[in-house]
Amino acid sequence: MAPLPYWRLSGFYLFYFALLGATAPYLALYFHHLGFSSARIGELVAIPMLMRCVAPNLWGWLGDYTGRRLLIVRLGALCTLLSFSLILVSKSYGWLALVMALHAFFWHAVLPQFEVITFAHLRQQPERYSQIRLWGSIGFILAVVILGRLFEWLDLDIYPAAVLVIMAGIVLCSLWVPGAQPSSQGRNALVGGFIQQLRSPGVLAFYACVALMQMSHGPYYTFLTLHLEDLGYSRGVIGLLWALGVVAEVLMFLAMRRILLTFSVRKVLMVSFVLAALRWLMLGSFAEYLWVLLLAQLLHAATFGSFHACAMTFVQRSFGPGQQGQGQALYATLAGIGGAIGALYAGYSWNTLGPTITFSMASAAALAAAVIIATRLQEDRP
Numbered sequence: 001m002a003p004l005p006y007w008r009l010s011g012f013y014l015f016y017f018a019l020l021g022a023t024a025p026y027l028a029l030y031f032h033h034l035g036f037s038s039a040r041i042g043e044l045v046a047i048p049m050l051m052r053c054v055a056p057n058l059w060g061w062l063g064d065y066t067g068r069r070l071l072i073v074r075l076g077a078l079c080t081l082l083s084f085s086l087i088l089v090s091k092s093y094g095w096l097a098l099v100m101a102l103h104a105f106f107w108h109a110v111l112p113q114f115e116v117i118t119f120a121h122l123r124q125q126p127e128r129y130s131q132i133r134l135w136g137s138i139g140f141i142l143a144v145v146i147l148g149r150l151f152e153w154l155d156l157d158i159y160p161a162a163v164l165v166i167m168a169g170i171v172l173c174s175l176w177v178p179g180a181q182p183s184s185q186g187r188n189a190l191v192g193g194f195i196q197q198l199r200s201p202g203v204l205a206f207y208a209c210v211a212l213m214q215m216s217h218g219p220y221y222t223f224l225t226l227h228l229e230d231l232g233y234s235r236g237v238i239g240l241l242w243a244l245g246v247v248a249e250v251l252m253f254l255a256m257r258r259i260l261l262t263f264s265v266r267k268v269l270m271v272s273f274v275l276a277a278l279r280w281l282m283l284g285s286f287a288e289y290l291w292v293l294l295l296a297q298l299l300h301a302a303t304f305g306s307f308h309a310c311a312m313t314f315v316q317r318s319f320g321p322g323q324q325g326q327g328q329a330l331y332a333t334l335a336g337i338g339g340a341i342g343a344l345y346a347g348y349s350w351n352t353l354g355p356t357i358t359f360s361m362a363s364a365a366a367l368a369a370a371v372i373i374a375t376r377l378q379e380d381r382p
Helices: 006-023 027-033 038-051 055-066 069-088 093-122 126-153 156-176 190-198 203-216 218-230 235-262 265-286 290-298 300-318 321-376
Strands: none
Touching (some): 006 093, 006 126, 027 038, 027 156, 027 218, 038 093, 038 218, 055 321, 069 093, 069 156, 126 156, 126 235, 126 300, 190 321, 203 218, 203 265, 203 300, 203 321, 218 235, 218 265, 218 321, 235 265, 235 290, 235 300, 265 321, 300 321
């Protein structure tokens, strides 16, 4: 058995999620800096999420059919860099909408295929996934802290250049990663087998909960930075608060191997959704109290860390070797639909209903997912 290319896989995750660390906290802030209203900001942030409804399924089918997953990852990374560089041409709403759509079409081709490559390298030890994925969380932390400080010292006009540097890192790391395929990949019956697995008990319920979880994150990813600025927190402190959440996520990833050997995926998912509902209430109503804000950010360990690790395990268990790309793509698609709805409703409700009601709607979505998991997902043995 070939040795696990741990550092090459980890390096890719580090830069990929550093890009998320540059966009999740600061993209809306950049659009606000350009003078757009909250509704327009919500629309611009929703566009990349909407592209997750299209791109992952197309690239996932192509990856399963051709088996050329690493080529798709490399081309997707390069085209992401080239298309986002168009942001340097114009800052009009229409042009920015085009840039958001174009770069996201390629960006969302990358991760589902890379997840399949990672699990193919892991072979008989999929529980080690979280030990590799935690480097993505470290990349996120580095991005939010460094950029938070940078934007205190320099103007936000440097934001596009900072994002392009990170995208270049993704391209370079994709060239360093060795390819791998799931064992006994079957091209014949790719579609039939995939549809059949979707009809398995609890699978569709799981995917519905993926959409609800991402929808509940809409106000968080779109307006948390602006919300905290309005409450008087500095950009440097806001960056540290984002980083704190991801530190908690890293610690959770380190513990997930033992947790999944002890508790079922169903139980961990239920707890993750309940804690998400609590977290959004805290952020919407009590974020002016620093201790509440710190506790809410620590709950990122559940709302993303344990949720994502369990979700990847569920997808890996639910689909055969020739269906993994489509399974990951559907996960990305439902996450995109939920995230887009979350960003849109947050954008339209933020100024009219206020942060408390907006985050309360997010809490209701997470609680609904907990009920669905409790009633529709079968108990699995750890």
